Amino acid sequence: NAGVTQTPKFRVLKTGQSMTLLCAQDMNHEYMYWYRQDPGMGLRLIHYSVGEGTTAKGEVPDGYNVSRLKKQNFLLGLESAAPSQTSVYFCATTARTYGYTFGSGTRLTVV
Amino acid sequence: QKEVEQDPGPLSVPEGAIVSLNCTYSNSAFQYFMWYRQYSRKGPELLMYTYSSGNKEDGRFTAQVDKSSKYISLFIRDSQPSDSATYLCAMSVETNAGKSTFGDGTTLTVKP
Numbered sequence: 001n002a003g004v005t006q007t008p009k010f011r012v013l014k015t016g017q018s019m020t021l022l023c024a025q026d027m028n029h030e031y032m033y034w035y036r037q038d039p040g041m042g043l044r045l046i047h048y049s050v051g052e053g054t055t056a057k058g059e060v061p062d063g064y065n066v067s068r069l070k071k072q073n074f075l076l077g078l079e080s081a082a083p084s085q086t087s088v089y090f091c092a093t094t095a096r097t098y099g100y101t102f103g104s105g106t107r108l109t110v111v
Numbered sequence: 112q113k114e115v116e117q118d119p120g121p122l123s124v125p126e127g128a129i130v131s132l133n134c135t136y137s138n139s140a141f142q143y144f145m146w147y148r149q150y151s152r153k154g155p156e157l158l159m160y161t162y163s164s165g166n167k168e169d170g171r172f173t174a175q176v177d178k179s180s181k182y183i184s185l186f187i188r189d190s191q192p193s194d195s196a197t198y199l200c201a202m203s204v205e206t207n208a209g210k211s212t213f214g215d216g217t218t219l220t221v222k223p
Contacts, residue, residue, distance in 0.1 A: 004154075031209040042117075042215035043155075043199070050208050058210070090154055097205045098143035098162075102154035 003027070006091050006103035013081040013110045021076040021106050023091030029101075031094045032074040033058070034066065036087040037105075043090065049074055081110045114138050117200055117214030126223050130187040134200035134214045137181065141202040144176050145211065146185045149197045158198075159185070190221045 005024045013019055023032065033048040045058030047066040055066045063085060065077045078085060086109050092100035117134045124130055132146075143162055147155035161167045164178045173186040183202075187194055200214040 033210070035213075040215060043213040045210060048208060048210060056208070094209050097207070097209045098145060098203050098211070099157045099160050100147075100155075100211065102156070104154045105152075 004091055004093055004101055004103035006089075006106050008106060009104065010107045011109070013078075013108065015081060015083060015110060017081050018077070018079050019081065019108075020078075021089055021091075021108075023074045023076070023093075023103060025072055025074075025091075025093045025101075027093060027095070027101065028071070029093040029095045030071075032068065033092045033100070034064075034074065034076045035090045035092060036060065037090060038087050046076065046089075081108075083110045086110045112137065114212050115200065115202055115214045118217055119215065120217035121220065122217060123220045123222065124190055126190060126192060126221055128190050128221070130190050130194070130219060130221075132185040132187075132198050132200075132217050132219070134183050135181055136183075136202055136212075138202070138204075138212075139178075139181065140204045141212075142205050143203045144174070144183050145201040145203075146172075146174055147199040147201060149199060149216070151196075155199055187219075190219075192221050192223050195220045 034046040035043040049068040052071040089106045091103040145160040146158045149155040159174045171188045175184045197216040199216045201211040203211045
């Protein structure tokens with residue numbers, strides 16, 4: 001089935017540890033995004049990509065890095081996790097300027 | 112002040128009621144207006160989108176955009192328990208790499 005797959009679905013990290021979240025899409029879309037969702041703060045854009053090999057900063061990029069080496073994959077990295085990065089992370093993709101397809105999310109807890 | 116403000120809710124209505132969900136915005140450049148539905152512990156799914164002002168209907172759902180007032184609404188007729196979810200409004204500008212700005216969401220519960 002066409003869609004957006006996020007791995008892992010859940011993760012608990014200790015402060016200072018690193019990890020990579022993977023987003024894979026089989027929709028052949030150019031645009032991909034990483035958002036975080038926190039209670040009372042809605043969805044906030046971390047980084048985004050408008051095509052293979054390109055990335056750009058969003059609203060809350062500090063503490064995160066991204067890479068888009070292949071069109072279908074968009075990786076989000078946390079180099080040194082902090083408790084403030086406890087959140088639900090969503091990847092999204094679109095072929096247009098409106099209307100995303102989201103993944104099912106990664107629930108990350110940093111202790 | 113946030114670019115997009117959404118009525119916070121939560122809303123609780125009886126089955127069969129008409130529901131009105133609302134957002135206001137400050138950026139007059141927004142051209143596309145979307146509504147997403149998010150079930151608990153799931154990703155948001157696109158429900159409807161509207162370009163510029165006007166109304167759009169899809170079954171029991173109607174989206175309205177009033178650009179002069181910078182106000183958008185989603186109406187749900189004959190609400191069902193399966194409509195219980197968080198509804199997110201979102202807006203975008205055509206020339207902005209597809210980036211959307213989201214409201215914080217309104218949680219709706221439809222009681223049987």
